Amino acid sequence: MTTRAGFVALIGEPNAGKSTLTNRMVGAKVSIVTHKVQTTRTRIRGVAMEGDAQIVFVDTPGLFRPRRRLDRAMVAAAWGGAADADVIVLLIEAHRGVTEGVERILEGLEEIARGRKVALAINKIDKVPAERLLGLAREMNDRFPFVRTFMISAEKGHGVDDLRKWLAEQLPEGPWLYPEDQIADLPLRMIAAEITREKLTLRLHQELPYQLTVETESWQERKDGSARIDQVIYVAREGHKGIVLGKRGETIKAISQAARAELEEFLGRKVHLFTQVKVRPNWLEEAERYSEMGLDFRDGN
Ligand SMILES: Nc1nc2c(ncn2[C@@H]2O[C@H](COP(=O)(O)OP(=O)(O)OP(=O)(O)O)[C@@H](O)[C@H]2O)c(=O)[nH]1
Secondary structure (H helix, E strand, C coil): CCCEEEEEEEEECCCCCHHHHHHHHHCCCCCCCCCCCCCCCCCEEEEEEECCEEEEEEECCCCCCCCCHHHHHHHHHHCCCCCCCCEEEEEEECCCCCCHHHHHHHHHHHHHHCCCEEEEEEECHHHCCHHHHHHHHHHHHHHCCCCEEEECECCCCECHHHHHHHHHHHCCECCCCCCHHHCCCHHHHHHHHHHHHHHHHHHHHHHCCCCCEEEEEEEEECCCCCEEEEEEEEECCHHHHHHHHCHHHHHHHHHHHHHHHHHHHHHCCCEEEEEEEEECCCHHHHHHHHHHCCCCCCCCC
């Protein structure tokens, strides 16, 4: 069997329907729909299977005009793991048309695309009469050479199968990136990492070490219905470790407690959360790799 696998970056303004579309494509409610703006740093929205292809949907938060250096780093991280996203899908809202936000995305699109395929998906077509759609499609295609234009309704499901099928065809041949049995909880792992990251930010404010990442290393379901979650907080320097740990480990303890409470609320069950702090100095080298891809974030501009 020839398998295919690759990354699809979904871009678009907040509320364009990225989460709804991901849920449709993945076929399960895995992508978190959070309405806290700017908290969505989830790198992987979900993984869909289409025939022999595995499609990994990645998020590119703050891809355009990231505000701070840290965000830039997150942008870089959004592309990590893959040498590159294979396909980009720009999602716009049919009833809103070419908004200022869409304009801004179009301005940056060429640079971001760097020769990669970019498709346009006009979403929420259930909200406008069909004749308006053609005009919008034409206008957008005059502005950018989209390889394909899809008219969809993520909510109602119109056009979603066609889009997924097309995406699968665009992906390179290669082994799947994730074992099929892990796909379902992959976004959950990311969300769990985001929650811990958020608690770190809340607790440490300005002190939050630059280049800090949180990873969920394992997630085990227990017989009693609870979950055991193991996370590692990676920092770049030994000194940063001390900041995260705090005096006699007080800081990390408070952070873990807060993260566990939120996880329990989110999952609706008991959670045992174990966090470790480790130094991973080669993070900067990885940053070099990103910069080769044109995603340099160190200059902070
Ligand atoms: N009518 C209609 N509403 C839709 C459609 N797709 C999404 N929505 C709604 O649009 C709103 C935003 O959808 P989300 O999927 O949360 O948007 P998003 O792009 O993921 O938002 P962020 O994660 O904040 O960037 C939700 O209320 C959805 O129910 C659609 O095809 N038709």
